[in-house]
Amino acid sequence: MKPKDLPKEVRPVVNESGIEVKPLYTAADVAASGGEALIGAPGEYPFTRGIHALMYRKQPFTMRQYTGFGNAADTNKRFHYLIANGQTGLNVAFDLPTQCGLDSDDPLADGEVGRVGMAVDTLRDFEIAFDGVDLERITVSLTINGAAAVLIAMYLAMAEKRGYDLGKLRGTAQNDILKEFIGRGTWVYPVQPSIRLVGDTIEYCARHAPKYSPVSVCGYHIRESGADPAQEMAYAFCIARAYADEVIRRGLPVDEFAGRLSFNFNCFGSIFEQVAKFRAGRSLWAKIMKDQYGATKPGSMWVRMIAGGGGGGLTYEQPELNIVRGAYYALICALAGTQTMALCCYDEAYTIPSEYAQRISLRTMQMLIEEMGLADTADPLGGSYYVETLTNQMRARMEAIMAEVDAQGGIVKLVAEGTIQAKVSAQAYRRQRDIEEGRFRKVGVNCYRTEDKTPQMEFHPYRDDDARAQCEALDRMRAERDGPRVQAALARVEADARSGANLMPAIMEAVKAYASVGEITKVLVGVFGRFREPVRF
């Protein structure tokens, strides 16, 4: 049925990815959209229905709330609180100086230490933050990008020091710098050396920590910056290919690292479009890895993912409604078969989440498993005429977007020159206009507003004393540590940066000597320079 064929009283609906939605779907629509060729069974290629045969019946999604603030001791307390409340993984938030590769006493860090995440200067902070956390039972995800190589090294060094076998250690780092240039903005070095560093971490982990996931490619922030759902996934896959190409260029076979690539996606929007997006993305990535990269291990073809965040869908108005939105987000992600869920909290439009808001999110996810039957069967929407049709259509959209990126010179070029940034920011502007002018409906924002007073939000406190204490601890560490060992380690970092050797062994040695994030980053900036943002919008 074309829009012109719709009865007059039925308004046309086009989803965010630009696909016309019909009032009714039948088997004929599934056939017309490409049929059932790419559906298959859960756990079987092309994994449309899920990457494991039994999905949540064997193991429900991991629950991993994004957490971190103040110093390592504060964050350690919150970690233990969440674990005591049934959380099964950790997702660490770092403050902006750490994310940008600056020490807490750097003048540029003034006013930002410990504000939006945990402050980290040296390995000592990691030792404190993860004290008492069983790293085999609780897997840890580090939300770090520009400074990822240093923080991955710190995590591995901390685990090794505590006696864990790196050969068995699990965990994830975000370490997706290309999306950082598009949105989020915690870049440090120019594009090429940044990609080299991602390659270094993948290559190093493949050889020394083969169960560790060194990269989580994020469509999430590209969506937050204005991309539609199909673009979100298509751009993420283009970025994942760029990292894979970098590692393959070095001679590492695809099956030796692709199984440890993971993904992070957004989930706000139409329930069915979102579920179709995830199902379509799984089959598309499997096809890319098999056909274009010659992967043979199923794990190399999997989209292993974290989902549950959708800041762009939350509202400042009537913030308590975000609890309800969060519950739908969790439903979407469970229906979509995510491996890990990090559910956004209702107060996130205002502040970093309070303990209370975190607990509501955690209970929401637990409710799906314990009360709502979401962990009982794999891909419960599989076979729906609507969802299967939309899955085929979303896959076709994503393929078209990826082909367009390739035709324009590839994602690395488009990001370096700011083309993607300009495109998604133009879309964000159109969306904002659509919201303000009532064309795109948001409950509580442009319809069903209320004059009732917004409930008081509990703002996360910022204490200047904590920042001072962090700087003093860094001073003490500089005085206590083995200075010549630090200098030698930093000299090796510089030499390896110049020679093109894999930087991870030198960075590992530097962090073990308690060199700081800022010191290591400064050496690398000396060799690589800094990214100059192409200001395009």
Added chain:
Amino acid sequence: MKKIKVVLAKPGLDGHDQGAKVVARAMMDAGFEVIYTGLRQTPEAIARIALDEDADVVALSSMAGSHLPVCRKLRPLLEQAGLSDKLWIIGGNLPERDHAELRALGFKGIFPSSSRLEDIVNYIRANAS
């Protein structure tokens, strides 16, 4: 009539620039000339750019909570640069409890998350010299 010239800056380490870019476009559609600085601007750099560009409006976008320390540092620099008579405004994640201090620091226009583009543009039109 001379176009209103806005220097729109992202101070500090905050990387959330979607809002700033959306506002920049709205200002351009309203006929203003907009110099968007990009991320990671120090207070010194913002004051210098505002002076060099002869801005009518100095606009900040802050999403990560460091608005008060940034504005405390920026105020004397803008004053020293002779920009006291210009319109200073700020938008972003700005809790209500901080508005009085921001105003006292000279940031007359305060536009917290959820502000409408139209209101921002109209405010500038009414208040920029």
